Amino acid sequence: MLRLTSDHRDTMIATCVRALPHEGCGLLVGSPEGVVISVVPTINIAESARIYEIEPRALLRATREADAAGLEIIGVFHSHTHSDAYPSPTDVRQAPDPAWHYVLVSFRLVPTVLRSYRISDGDVREEPIDLVIA
Numbered sequence: 001m002l003r004l005t006s007d008h009r010d011t012m013i014a015t016c017v018r019a020l021p022h023e024g025c026g027l028l029v030g031s032p033e034g035v036v037i038s039v040v041p042t043i044n045i046a047e048s049a050r051i052y053e054i055e056p057r058a059l060l061r062a063t064r065e066a067d068a069a070g071l072e073i074i075g076v077f078h079s080h081t082h083s084d085a086y087p088s089p090t091d092v093r094q095a096p097d098p099a100w101h102y103v104l105v106s107f108r109l110v111p112t113v114l115r116s117y118r119i120s121d122g123d124v125r126e127e128p129i130d131l132v133i134a
Helices: 006-019 056-068 089-093
Strands: 002-005 025-030 036-042 072-080 101-106 113-120 123-127 129-132
Touching: 002 006, 002 036, 006 025, 006 036, 006 072, 006 101, 006 113, 006 129, 025 056, 036 056, 036 072, 056 072, 113 129
Parallel strands: 002 129, 072 101
Antiparallel strands: 025 036, 025 072, 101 113, 113 123
């Protein structure tokens, strides 16, 4: 389960809206139990509506800041501009860590759909999101 606040959700959606027409993306910082403490918006250096790539310096900076706070990077979020909130074959191939939470923001329908998945060895499992109103 992924636990986040409505402010975290809103930050993810706003980050993805600002990136349009490209996919937006960013990192989730929190505890190993899946509690999001902060959302770190990043630039999609792929500049694409089909794929995303986190800027390496942003990942390094977020990792260092998380370590200093006794936290860790627990996942990533990105948008699908025209498809459902489900990991694409590219998303599955590029999933770097089976312990991470992979959050997808879809703009295919209104209202925006946000879902979280765990991806391990090509196996995709949707997980519940515990949304705390902030």
